[in-house]
Amino acid sequence: MAPTIDPRAAPKLPVHDLPTPEPESPFRPRKPYRFSTLCATVDNPDMKDQYGSSSVPIYQTATFKGVSGEYDYTRSGNPTRSHLQHHIAKISSANHAFTVSSGMAALDIILRLLKPGDEVIAGDDLYGGTNRLLTYVRTHVGVTVHHVDTTNPESLHPYIHPTKTAMVLLESPTNPLLKIVDIATISRDVKERAPNAIIVVDNTMMSPYLQRPLEHGVDIVYDSATKYLSGHHDLMAGVVTCNADYIAKKLAFIINSVGNALTPMDSFFLLRGIKTLAVRMDRQQNSSQIVAEYLYGLGFKVNYPGLPDHPGREIHLRIADGNGAVLSFETGNKELSEKIVGSTRLWGISVSFGCVNSLINQGRAYHLFQRHASIDAATRAARGLPEDLIRLCVGIEDPHDLLDDLERALIEAGAIAFDMYQNKYVRVPENHLLRTAVESLQLDGGQEGQREWFVSAPGKIILFGEHAVVHGVTAIAAAVDLRCFGLATPRNDGKVSVHFQDLGNFSYEWDIESLPWDAVTPIPPGEAHPDELDQRLVGALNERVLSSIENIQNGARGATITFLYLYMILSRSQYKPGFNFTSRATLPVGAGLGSSASFSTCTATACLLVHRRISVPPPPAPTSTEHIHVSHQGRRAIPVSTADEVNRWAFVAEKILHGNPSGVDNSVAVYGGALAYTREGFGRKGGMEAIQGFKSLKFLLTNSKVPRDTKKLVAGVSEKKANEPELVGGILDAIQSISDEAKRALADPELSRDSLLTALSALMEENHKHLVTLGVSHPSLETIREKTASPHGLTTKLTGAGGGGCAVTLVPDDFKDEQLQDLINELIRENFQPYLTSVGGSGLGILSPYAEHRIRGAARGSGSQGQAGDGGDFAQVTPPETPTPGDASPQFVADASGDLEPLRTPFLNSSLTELPEWSAGLGRWLYV
Ligand SMILES: Nc1ncnc2c1ncn2[C@@H]1O[C@H](COP(=O)(O)OP(=O)(O)O)[C@@H](O)[C@H]1O
Numbered sequence: 001m002a003p004t005i006d007p008r009a010a011p012k013l014p015v016h017d018l019p020t021p022e023p024e025s026p027f028r029p030r031k032p033y034r035f036s037t038l039c040a041t042v043d044n045p046d047m048k049d050q051y052g053s054s055s056v057p058i059y060q061t062a063t064f065k066g067v068s069g070e071y072d073y074t075r076s077g078n079p080t081r082s083h084l085q086h087h088i089a090k091i092s093s094a095n096h097a098f099t100v101s102s103g104m105a106a107l108d109i110i111l112r113l114l115k116p117g118d119e120v121i122a123g124d125d126l127y128g129g130t131n132r133l134l135t136y137v138r139t140h141v142g143v144t145v146h147h148v149d150t151t152n153p154e155s156l157h158p159y160i161h162p163t164k165t166a167m168v169l170l171e172s173p174t175n176p177l178l179k180i181v182d183i184a185t186i187s188r189d190v191k192e193r194a195p196n197a198i199i200v201v202d203n204t205m206m207s208p209y210l211q212r213p214l215e216h217g218v219d220i221v222y223d224s225a226t227k228y229l230s231g232h233h234d235l236m237a238g239v240v241t242c243n244a245d246y247i248a249k250k251l252a253f254i255i256n257s258v259g260n261a262l263t264p265m266d267s268f269f270l271l272r273g274i275k276t277l278a279v280r281m282d283r284q285q286n287s288s289q290i291v292a293e294y295l296y297g298l299g300f301k302v303n304y305p306g307l308p309d310h311p312g313r314e315i316h317l318r319i320a321d322g323n324g325a326v327l328s329f330e331t332g333n334k335e336l337s338e339k340i341v342g343s344t345r346l347w348g349i350s351v352s353f354g355c356v357n358s359l360i361n362q363g364r365a366y367h368l369f370q371r372h373a374s375i376d377a378a379t380r381a382a383r384g385l386p387e388d389l390i391r392l393c394v395g396i397e398d399p400h401d402l403l404d405d406l407e408r409a410l411i412e413a414g415a416i417a418f419d420m421y422q423n424k425y426v427r428v429p430e431n432h433l434l435r436t437a438v439e440s441l442q443l444d445g446g447q448e449g450q451r452e453w454f455v456s457a458p459g460k461i462i463l464f465g466e467h468a469v470v471h472g473v474t475a476i477a478a479a480v481d482l483r484c485f486g487l488a489t490p491r492n493d494g495k496v497s498v499h500f501q502d503l504g505n506f507s508y509e510w511d512i513e514s515l516p517w518d519a520v521t522p523i524p525p526g527e528a529h530p531d532e533l534d535q536r537l538v539g540a541l542n543e544r545v546l547s548s549i550e551n552i553q554n555g556a557r558g559a560t561i562t563f564l565y566l567y568m569i570l571s572r573s574q575y576k577p578g579f580n581f582t583s584r585a586t587l588p589v590g591a592g593l594g595s596s597a598s599f600s601t602c603t604a605t606a607c608l609l610v611h612r613r614i615s616v617p618p619p620p621a622p623t624s625t626e627h628i629h630v631s632h633q634g635r636r637a638i639p640v641s642t643a644d645e646v647n648r649w650a651f652v653a654e655k656i657l658h659g660n661p662s663g664v665d666n667s668v669a670v671y672g673g674a675l676a677y678t679r680e681g682f683g684r685k686g687g688m689e690a691i692q693g694f695k696s697l698k699f700l701l702t703n704s705k706v707p708r709d710t711k712k713l714v715a716g717v718s719e720k721k722a723n724e725p726e727l728v729g730g731i732l733d734a735i736q737s738i739s740d741e742a743k744r745a746l747a748d749p750e751l752s753r754d755s756l757l758t759a760l761s762a763l764m765e766e767n768h769k770h771l772v773t774l775g776v777s778h779p780s781l782e783t784i785r786e787k788t789a790s791p792h793g794l795t796t797k798l799t800g801a802g803g804g805g806c807a808v809t810l811v812p813d814d815f816k817d818e819q820l821q822d823l824i825n826e827l828i829r830e831n832f833q834p835y836l837t838s839v840g841g842s843g844l845g846i847l848s849p850y851a852e853h854r855i856r857g858a859a860r861g862s863g864s865q866g867q868a869g870d871g872g873d874f875a876q877v878t879p880p881e882t883p884t885p886g887d888a889s890p891q892f893v894a895d896a897s898g899d900l901e902p903l904r905t906p907f908l909n910s911s912l913t914e915l916p917e918w919s920a921g922l923g924r925w926l927y928v
């Protein structure tokens with residue numbers, strides 16, 4: 001999308017006296033400088049600096065000595081302010097300029113020209129502050145105010161009185177609806193009918209660069225210089241300009257009497273800001289055009305004069321030189337608008353506009369920030385200020401980043417979704433039911449019945465805070481490049497089945513109707529699961545479903561109950577789809593790397609998808625503006641609301657497997673990256689915070705291969721806490737300080753890499769000792785610590801629940817590859833299982849269900865086909881133990897239709913080393 005505004009094409013070049021180049025020859029007329037040159041050139045021949053300073057000095061003084069000088073008292077005059085006012089007059093085509101303490105102060109000075117009995121005609125889409133002051137003047141001064149639709153010049157005619165009409169207040173474009181007012185025609189009409197009326201224009205939205213109303217017959221122009229003129233939201237100022245000497249005299253008298261002229265310091269800063277007005281505005285309005293066209297292309301109602309069908313565009317083109325950098329759009333739904341505004345990151349939620357940073361706000365934000373607080377709801381409605389209106393004030397950031405951020409917010413809020421037929425994002429219909437219908441139509445191709453869903457989620461390492469996190473302490477954890485995969489394959493024979501290849505190849509199937517439906521209270525879509533598990537359902541599953549399976553091991557029992565619990569509680573009475581759920585992981589199971597959470601996340605996602613309680617918009621397909629979407633290539637294509645829903649249900653699954661989980665593991669499995677996680681309800685502020693700076697760290701994970709049970713270890717620590725509250729309380733506090741310190745160190749840009757690694761090593765050492773005191777270490781873990789410490793000098797701590805499982809070793813940047821290989825070999829000789837892993841990668845992934853995103857034929861084979869996927873950093877030293885391949889247990893019966901499912905066979909057949917690459921090669925993965 002090319003910017004459509006070329007500032008050089010601006011047709012009008014105002015003629016200014018100062019400064020102008022000398023004529024090139026007596027025959028060639030003087031050529032006026034262009035606007036940006038005028039802006040940057042602060043030059044007043046009548047006020048040459050005694051030292052030739054290039055920047056106007058700040059005369060920070062209240063008084064001036066002597067009796068004959070030009071200045072005596074800063075309220076009445078100050079050299080810094082004089083320079084500024086001269087400069088503003090020059091760029092505004094004005095004979096006179098005044099600067100006061102704010103935009104409202106400027107209007108106040110102007111309104112003081114009125115006297116009792118006067119009549120004012122004003123627009124009906126005015127800034128709330130203007131409205132408030134007008135109301136005050138009306139009630140306290142005895143002035144009559146007529147609000148009319150100034151977009152139609154004729155609507156003023158009935159109110160123009162030859163003698164009584166004293167002032168006409170206009171603004172174009174209006175804020176925030178960007179309505180265009182023909183200030184030239186209105187000025188002419190008013191002058192013809194009421195020659196003494198003063199026509200005033202608020203020019204803040206345009207600035208003198210884009211519009212100089214004095215050139216169109218207006219008498220007074222005012223600007224809130226807090227906006228574009230200064231440009232950085234670092235000062236408040238107002239500007240008043242005019243041509244007529246008699247008006248200027250009155251204004252000067254009022255400003256001096258009131259005493260609100262701009263201070264020397266603010267005058268200096270405003271003068272500095274003005275020098276860059278043109279360049280800022282060029283960039284801001286070019287980006288605005290791009291943003292406006294993007295939103296318009298999505299089908300939103302967009303208010304921006306740069307759009308071809310904007311009402312009054314012809315008039316605007318006549319009176320202005322550009323379209324400005326404020327636009328607004330409507331979503332059709334107030335709550336949706338609130339979500340969009342709340343989901344942006346780069347666009348700041350703030351009042352005002354004209355700053356180099358982009359801002360966003362909306363109906364409710366107007367109330368919150370009192371932007372339009374002085375217009376009550378009824379008046380707002382009457383004046384057509386829609387509650388769902390979102391105003392965008394575009395700054396100088398890279399427009400691609402602005403679009404990226406806006407697009408992500410629109411996706412997250414559910415305002416746009418991918419349309420596979422058009423191969424692009426489109427606006428989602430306002431009606432949610434309709435939206436869901438469209439999604440299911442898109443996903444199912446209009447057919448009833450199921451499709452295959454392939455999902456995956458990462459394991460995690462906890463660097464600091466395991467166990468303590470269960471009791472409300474902050475843990476610091478990150479996703480690892482080892483994942484669990486889950487495949488839901490439809491069945492048409494009224495059965496549901498599971499196949500857990502990593503758990504002794506366990507598989508089983510049930511007639512759906514034979515499940516204990518009498519023991520379940522399904523939770524309707526949109527409702528949350530209660531904090532406590534439904535023990536009636538857990539009991540029924542254990543006693544009536546699992547008891548008939550012979551020799552089922554604990555791991556498979558837990559996984560089966562987890563699956564069936566979610567399957568049943570998420571069902572709706574009429575809709576109990578049959579399918580097989582198969583899981584496999586490149587993660588070692590039960591080793592402290594969060595296999596249970598990644599399994600829980602896959603199970604929850606599969607059940608939610610199959611029950612149609614979540615759906616996925618595919619990522620944008622390649623377009624000519626590819627660079628704009630670069631951050632969405634497969635990533636962040638799953639809306640946060642969907643991720644939140646999965647996370648809630650993955651936590652329920654973790655409760656079934658773990659008893660009392662903290663929620664850190666499933667949060668990492670769903671959101672990926674690295675987080676500081678604090679559980680709610682323990683006095684500290686709960687929640688998650690993304691942690692940067694983790695991804696570049698290198699870790700060696702070593703599986704001790706000693707099996708252990710997280711549920712028992714977590715319960716053991718709780719028991720110790722109950723028996724020895726002081727000891728455990730002290731340890732919890734100490735671990736909290738460790739996590740806090742680690743967080744600080746990771747976020748500290750000043751800290752050198754060496755110091756960071758040293759700090760993290762020391763904190764890991766300390767955290768491990770506390771875990772030893774809590775009784776969750778194991779001799780095998782201590783052996784790994786010794787082997788890595790001597791002679792290699794590396795720091796190792798247990799990670800996860802301990803009691804065996806895994807240890808994590810921080811590998812410094814300068815640690816030699818050969819030495820690392822020696823260490824790895826030594827650990828393998830000791831019968832440990834090392835993995836070199838990168839951290840901080842993607843969270844939940846769903847293979848795009850859209851045919852366009854699948855690679856044909858990829859499912860049939862296994863191994864390295866298609867492009868490498870997200871697991872690119874994966875560097876497994878030795879594959880984790882491959883579960884013994886065996887035949888499916890006798891109970892397992894393939895799909896009754898006899899069809900070979902497209903993905904299931906290759907999924908089961910690919911080796912663990914091939915699995916990441918094979919799955920990545922199937923097509924496009926969508927990530928949280
Ligand atoms: N790939 C998988 N397939 C089925 N169940 C799994 C899988 N991975 C983990 N689980 C479930 O999670 C349990 C392991 O949980 P846990 O002891 O907490 O280990 P971890 O530390 O790896 O999370 C297993 O016994 C099983 O019930």
Ligand SMILES: C[C@@](O)(CCOP(=O)(O)O)CC(=O)O
Pocket residue numbers: 462465466467468469470591592593594595596658660661662663664665710714799800801802805
């Ligand atoms: C011990 C704990 O902090 C982490 C458990 O991790 P894992 O099950 O060992 O992967 C428990 C929890 O946070 O739920």
